[in-house]
Amino acid sequence: MKTTAVHSHRLCAHCGSERAPGDVLTGLADRAMFADRLAASLSRRRGRSRRRPAAAEQPGGLAVLLIDLDRFKAVNDTLGHAAGDALLRAVAKRLRGALRAEDIAARLGGDEFAVLLAPPTTAESTAAIAERLVEMLSRPYLIDGGVATVGASVGAALCPGGGEVEAELLLRRADMAMYQAKNDGRGRYRLFEPAMQERAEARRKLEADLRAALALGQFELHYQPQINLATHRLTGFEALLRWRHPLRGMVPADSFIALAEELHLLPTIGEWVVRTACTDAIGWPGAPTVAVNVAAQQFQNGWLVPSIAAALQASGLPAARLELEVTESALLHNGSVAIEQLMALKALGVTISLDDFGTGYSSLTQLRSFAFDRVKIDRSFASDPAVARAVAALGASLGMRTTAEGVETAEQLNRLRAEGCTDAQGFLLSRPVPAADVVGVIDRFAIDGGVPGAPIPNFHEKSGTRKRERAA
């Protein structure tokens, strides 16, 4: 039977005249044509399976492959747009050359391609062609006297023989497989599996919940005491962000901070953290300091300095009682922009510390790029006296205090003190406590002096979840 291509001639959007359909640059199908052909293939199959309902093993599986080029932007940027276009044409040719005549290849736009593998197609044949496409498209291209190399990530979804899947769902599944391929490191293919859908849905829900969390008042700050190792006195608290969700319960920072960063929520959350910490701290007896983590993103919109100044003013907290903790990577990503803002903050009277030292580049340049008041040794070195000694010595000679993080045992505490650390923080001294319990902790430390080796009551709470405590 000859099928009539109903949509083979569409009107040109610009001139209103008929034009040849498809992607002008590559000669492949375009997005609309691809959707038409996919829908037509699926409905043809449906018609067949209705006519032969008894046929148990129907041969006509088909598959959709979505293909994204990796590093295409770099080619465009370095070799120019004409070379980029030439590369897209070569990709289209390689793609077409690797397929059967009855398969459809399309360029959906930019560097996104799609393939419809016509029946008969199985999971095995789909995997084989997807693997071949990844390899073939990743071979070098000679363009305008230069060599260009891109990679390809492929997501594939199959509509098995006898099965029924709507076109839109098939495309969405291929897209989820593509997300997986990219997440697994690009330059590879993934076939859709139901688990991907579950993961995608779980992620979408988490995203929606996280976007709403601030407005719904689900964030809270917990505070972990910091101790002066010479006097055994409590000197301050670090504010740590917690998310209490009505159904999820307490969500560990590990499971939402990275997502909040991806969704670019950290500047807003960070502002709330500073405001709340200042307001909480104003009522604390003995005027201990409060330390707040500042995320890399907070340096990027120019709000950081004014929002902190506003938080201090609104709460009435003396600037000297507020400490800001920045990581090396936050400085690295923002360069002089970050340093300028830190200088402005220091001018306000705020204290600045370098957080998680030892985990990133740990560069001396970084340590000297700004007059930090404090360097905090990452918790992973709590049992490493050599590192503690080196950093404490460095800190002392640069006029910085040195805080050991993640102290869990009395032996660690004694050793860290012996190696020259000036302050400590960790489960041995106290786990982070809700804002309402801070006054109780202050009282307790005032009474027993927080003498290490004679652990503070309450510290022996089971610390099964010694995860990284990070705040925004």
Added chain:
Amino acid sequence: MKKTPPLVRLVYVSRNRLSGDAATMEREVANILAVSRRNNVRAGVTGALLFNADCFAQTLEGRRDAVEAVFERIQCDPRHSDTVVLQLEQAVPAFADWSMAYGGRLDDERARFDRLSNDADQATRGAAADSVLALLRSVVSRALPALG
């Protein structure tokens, strides 16, 4: 007036995806050679090819646009994979008398390039290109010119 594209030389290696015993492989390579000689004469491209069980090494010479077209056609061929371009530069043809000189099968340590990747640095690739070229020259000069 349109400028004539410059003469270039391309050197690349790729992974051999032919299967079968030595005789089958030789036959398949003979087919590849026959087709490439026909195409190269038409395109005005010259060069040399050798292979072993692991890889192909090939040089293509000629006008830049012609070399690019021939190379692109070869990249669509599933009988090899994982192409690494070692050299692409303006050069006087070294195999001008050969539509595609055949170095034959060389199961030799000198012809092991399977550890090269597209991420290799310029110096590594340059050195590899030189050694592939030297290898091609040495085997071609020993072969019978009647093949061309």
